[in-house]
Amino acid sequence: MLSRTADHLYWMSRYIERAESLARLVDAHYRMSLLPHSADALAESLSATMTALHMEDAYRARFDAIEPRAVFEFVSLDRDYSGSIFSCLRAARENARAVRGSLTSELWVTLNSTWLDARSLAARRSPNADIGSFVEWVKERSHLIRGVSIGTMLRDEAFHFTRIGTFLERSDSTARILTAHQSDLVPGADASVVPDPYQWSVLLRALSAFEVYRRVYRDVITPVKVAQLLILRDDMPRSLLRCCKEVYSNIKSVSNEHSAETERRAGEMHAMLHFTRMEDIAATGLPTFLEQFLSRVRDLGDRIASDFLVPPAEA
Amino acid sequence: MSSSPYNEMDSDGGRSRTHYLRYAEWLAAQSSDRLAQKRAEADAVFHRVGITFAVYGQEEGAERLIPFDIVPRIVPLEEWIRLESGLKQRVRALNAFIHDIYHEQQILKAGVIPAEQVLCNSQYRPEMQGVDVPGGIYAHIAGIDIVRDDAGEFRVLEDNLRVPSGVSYMLENRKMMMRLFPELFSVHRIAPIDHYPDVLLDNLRSVAPTGVADPTVVLLTAGAHNSAYFEHAFLAQQMGIELVEGQDLFVRDEAVFMRTTQGPQRVDVIYRRIDDDFLDPLVFRPDSMLGVPGLLTAYRAGRITIANAIGTGVADDKSIYPYVPDMIKFYLGQSAIIGNVHTWMLRRPDDREYVLAHLPELVVKEVHGAGGYGMLIGPAASKAEIEAFRHQIIATPERYIAQPTLALSTCPTFTDRGIIPRHIDLRPFVLSGRDVTIVPGGLTRVALREGSLVVNSSQGGGTKDTWVLET
Numbered sequence: 001m002l003s004r005t006a007d008h009l010y011w012m013s014r015y016i017e018r019a020e021s022l023a024r025l026v027d028a029h030y031r032m033s034l035l036p037h038s039a040d041a042l043a044e045s046l047s048a049t050m051t052a053l054h055m056e057d058a059y060r061a062r063f064d065a066i067e068p069r070a071v072f073e074f075v076s077l078d079r080d081y082s083g084s085i086f087s088c089l090r091a092a093r094e095n096a097r098a099v100r101g102s103l104t105s106e107l108w109v110t111l112n113s114t115w116l117d118a119r120s121l122a123a124r125r126s127p128n129a130d131i132g133s134f135v136e137w138v139k140e141r142s143h144l145i146r147g148v149s150i151g152t153m154l155r156d157e158a159f160h161f162t163r164i165g166t167f168l169e170r171s172d173s174t175a176r177i178l179t180a181h182q183s184d185l186v187p188g189a190d191a192s193v194v195p196d197p198y199q200w201s202v203l204l205r206a207l208s209a210f211e212v213y214r215r216v217y218r219d220v221i222t223p224v225k226v227a228q229l230l231i232l233r234d235d236m237p238r239s240l241l242r243c244c245k246e247v248y249s250n251i252k253s254v255s256n257e258h259s260a261e262t263e264r265r266a267g268e269m270h271a272m273l274h275f276t277r278m279e280d281i282a283a284t285g286l287p288t289f290l291e292q293f294l295s296r297v298r299d300l301g302d303r304i305a306s307d308f309l310v311p312p313a314e315a
Numbered sequence: 316m317s318s319s320p321y322n323e324m325d326s327d328g329g330r331s332r333t334h335y336l337r338y339a340e341w342l343a344a345q346s347s348d349r350l351a352q353k354r355a356e357a358d359a360v361f362h363r364v365g366i367t368f369a370v371y372g373q374e375e376g377a378e379r380l381i382p383f384d385i386v387p388r389i390v391p392l393e394e395w396i397r398l399e400s401g402l403k404q405r406v407r408a409l410n411a412f413i414h415d416i417y418h419e420q421q422i423l424k425a426g427v428i429p430a431e432q433v434l435c436n437s438q439y440r441p442e443m444q445g446v447d448v449p450g451g452i453y454a455h456i457a458g459i460d461i462v463r464d465d466a467g468e469f470r471v472l473e474d475n476l477r478v479p480s481g482v483s484y485m486l487e488n489r490k491m492m493m494r495l496f497p498e499l500f501s502v503h504r505i506a507p508i509d510h511y512p513d514v515l516l517d518n519l520r521s522v523a524p525t526g527v528a529d530p531t532v533v534l535l536t537a538g539a540h541n542s543a544y545f546e547h548a549f550l551a552q553q554m555g556i557e558l559v560e561g562q563d564l565f566v567r568d569e570a571v572f573m574r575t576t577q578g579p580q581r582v583d584v585i586y587r588r589i590d591d592d593f594l595d596p597l598v599f600r601p602d603s604m605l606g607v608p609g610l611l612t613a614y615r616a617g618r619i620t621i622a623n624a625i626g627t628g629v630a631d632d633k634s635i636y637p638y639v640p641d642m643i644k645f646y647l648g649q650s651a652i653i654g655n656v657h658t659w660m661l662r663r664p665d666d667r668e669y670v671l672a673h674l675p676e677l678v679v680k681e682v683h684g685a686g687g688y689g690m691l692i693g694p695a696a697s698k699a700e701i702e703a704f705r706h707q708i709i710a711t712p713e714r715y716i717a718q719p720t721l722a723l724s725t726c727p728t729f730t731d732r733g734i735i736p737r738h739i740d741l742r743p744f745v746l747s748g749r750d751v752t753i754v755p756g757g758l759t760r761v762a763l764r765e766g767s768l769v770v771n772s773s774q775g776g777g778t779k780d781t782w783v784l785e786t
Contacts, residue, residue: 001557001577002557002573002574003563003575003576004560004563004574005557097365097539098538098539099548100552101551101558102552102558105364105552108364109364109365112365116362157576254576257578
C-alpha cells in the first residue's frame with residue numbers, strides 16, 4: 001500500500017487511542033473530584049499526570065493554578081490546545097479523511113460522525129457542561145471505532161498499520177500513567193508507607209484495571225501487584241507487555257526489505273518484558289525502567305516512520 | 316426570454332407527461348411534512364457520510380453539502396436512446412479531432428476550422444504533437460452538458476473533456492433515493508447506474524500502455540483540500556485502486572512508480588483529477604506542488620497512460636465548441652444527432668455587431684471561463700454590468716462568445732414554498748476505451764433560486780437523481 005496511506009492510518013489510530021487515554025484519565029480524576037476530602041490528593045495527581053504527559057507548560061500558560069474544573073475543560077474540550085481530546089478527535093478525522101478511500105465505509109462514517117458530534121458537543125457546551133458524560137462518550141466512541149475496524153477491515157497491511165498505531169500509542173500512554181504514579185509503586189517500598197487509596201483507584205480505573213485486579217489477585221491492593229499487573233501481565237490488555245506483543249506481531253506482518261532492524265528491536269522489547277521479573281525492575285528502579293521504556297517506544301516510532309511511512313526520497 | 320420553458324413533468328395542458336404519470340400520482344399522495352422530513356434525512360446522511368465539497372478559503376470544517384432535491388428528473392427510454400447515440404457520436408468525433416490536431420491536422424488543412432483558432436489557443440499543447448496514445452483516445456471520460464430548449468429539443472451546451480466531475484453525486488443521489496423512497500423503485504423500472512465504477516475501471520485498464528498484461532491504475536488527486544476530494548476518494552474506493560497525490564509518485568528511467576510500504580511499485584495508468592498545468596512542474600507550471608516531475612517524459616515515451624490525456628482542452632474550449640457539428644461531419648460523415656446552441660463568435664465582425672446591439676437579451680461567456688464564472692446573463696444583468704461587459708468585448712472580442720438566453724427546461728423541485736418548477740440541465744458521463752459507453756442518465760443539476768438559469772454548484776445549484784425508464 002501507499003506509504004502515505006499507511007502513515008495516515010497509523011496516525012488516525014494513534015490519535016483515537018490518545019483521545020481514549022486522555023478520556024480515561026479525565027474520567028478517573030473526575031470521579032475522584034466527586035469524593036470528599038481529596039482536594040490535595042486530586043491536585044497532586046493531576047499535576048503529576050500533566051507533567052508525565054508534557055501538558056503542564058501549555059496549561060500553565062493559560063491558568064495560574066491547578067484547578068480541577070479548569071484542567072478537565074482544558075484537556076477535554078480546548079479547541080486551541082493541540083493535545084486536547086477535541087484536537088485528537090479532529091486530527092484522527094483529518095487523517096481518516098485523507099485516506100477515506102482505504103477505510104471501510106462503516107469505519108469512515110463512524111469516525112466522521114464522531115468528529116461531527118464532538119464539534120456540536122463542544123459548540124453547545126454550557127459553563128457547567130457535564131465533563132463526566134463527555135469523557136464517557138469519548139470512551140464509547142473509541143470502543144466503537146476499534147470494534148468497527150476489527151469487525152469490517154480486511155486483514156491486510158492497512159489493518160496492521162492501524163493496530164501498530166493503536167498499541168504503540170497505548171504502550172506510551174500506559175507508561176506515562178505509571179510514571180505519574182511511580183512514587184506509589186516503587187516495588188519493595190517501605191511497608192509502613194500506606195499508599196493513598198485515591199491514587200490507586202485513579203491509576204487502576206484509568207487503565208480499566210480496577211475490576212481486573214480484584215479478579216486476578218483476589219487480594220488487597222499492593223504496589224508490587226499493581227505494577228506487575230500493568231507492566232508484566234500478558235493477559236492484561238493495557239499492560240506494557242501486552243502492547244509490545246501486539247506491536248511486534250503486527251510489525252512482523254508488514255515487514256519489508258528495510259525493516260529487519262525495526263522488527264528485531266520490537267521483538268527485543270517484547271522479549272525483555274516477557275522475561276523480566278519484578279525483582280529486576282526493582283533493581284533497575286521503576287523510574288529508570290519507565291524512562292528507558294519510553295525512549296524505546298520513541299525509537300520504535302521513528303524507525304517505523306522511516307521504514308514504512310515516510311520512506312527517504314527515491315529516484 | 317421569448318417563450319415559456321419546456322416543463323419536463325407537465326405538458327402544456329397541465330397534465331403529466333406519460334413517463335411522469337405514476338410518479339405524479341404518488342407525489343400527489345405525499346404530505347409536505349413527509350417530504351420535508353425525507354429531505355432533512357437526506358441532509359443528515361450526506362453529512363455523516365461526508366458527501367461534501369470543501370469551500371475554498373474558509374476555515375476548518377468548511378465542508379458544504381451540494382443541495383439535493385428529492386424530486387427525480389425522469390427521462391423516457393425513447394428520448395434516452397436518441398441522446399445516447401448523439402452523445403456517442405459527438406465524443407467519437409471529439410476524440411478524432413484531438414488525435415488529428417496532434418498529428419496530421421487534416422481538419423485545419425481542409426479549412427474547416429481556422430488554424431489560428433486551434434494553434435494559438437492556450438489549451439493547445441505543442442508537447443503533445445506527434446505523441447501516440449493507446450487506442451487514439453484522449454477524452455476517456457467526457458461530461459457533456461445537455462439542455463432542453465423551449466421547443467423541447469435537446470442541445471449540447473458545453474463539452475467537458477479535461478477533468479469533468481459530478482459522477483459521484485449521480486451515484487450517491489441514486490443510493491439516497493432508494494433509501495428514502497424504496498416504494499418508488501418497485502413501481503418504476505429504473506435503469507441501474509451503479510456499475511459505473513466497474514465500467515470506468517475496465518476502460519482505464521483497456522488503455523494501458525501496450526504489453527502491460529495486468530495494469531496498475533491509480534487516481535491522482537490534488538488532496539483532501541480540493542473541492543472535489545470526496546469524488547476522488549469515492550471513485551478510488553469504488554474501483555479498488557490507490558488514491559495518490561503527486562508526492563506519492565516518482566519517475567525513474569522513464570517509468571512511473573508509487574512509494575509503497577513494500578518499496579516502489581510500477582504504475583501503468585493514471586486517472587488524473589488535476590489540470591494539465593499542474594501535472595509536471597518540469598514542463599508546465601514550475602511552482603506546482605501537485606504534480607510529478609518527469610511525468611511528461613514517461614508519457615511521451617509511452618510508458619504511462621494519462622486519462623484524460625494531456626491537451627484535451629483544445630477541444631472543449633468555448634471558441635472551438637461552435638465547430639463540433641462540423642467535426643462530426645468531417646470525421647464521421649454524419650450530421651449531428653444533438654445540435655449545438657446557436658453561438659455568435661465575437662471575433663467575427665458581423666457577429667460582434669449583432670451581439671453588441673442585443674446584449675440585454677443574450678448570454679455572453681468567456682471562452683476560457685468555467686463553473687459559471689465570467690459570464691453575463693443579459694436579461695438578469697444591471698445596466699452597469701452590461702456596459703462593463705460591452706467594454707471588455709470591444710477590447711478583446713476573441714475572448715468571448717454569445718448565445719441566446721435559453722429557456723432551460725424546468726422540473727418540479729421541492730422548496731420551502733412547496734413543489735415549484737426550477738431550471739435544470741443534464742450532464743451524462745461518456746466513457747471511451749475499447750468502446751464508448753454511457754450509464755443511463757447522468758447528473759441533473761438544478762438552479763434552486765427562482766428564475767435562475769445557473770446550475771453550477773459554485774453558484775447555488777443543486778442536484779437531482781436522474782431516472783431513465785426502461786419501459
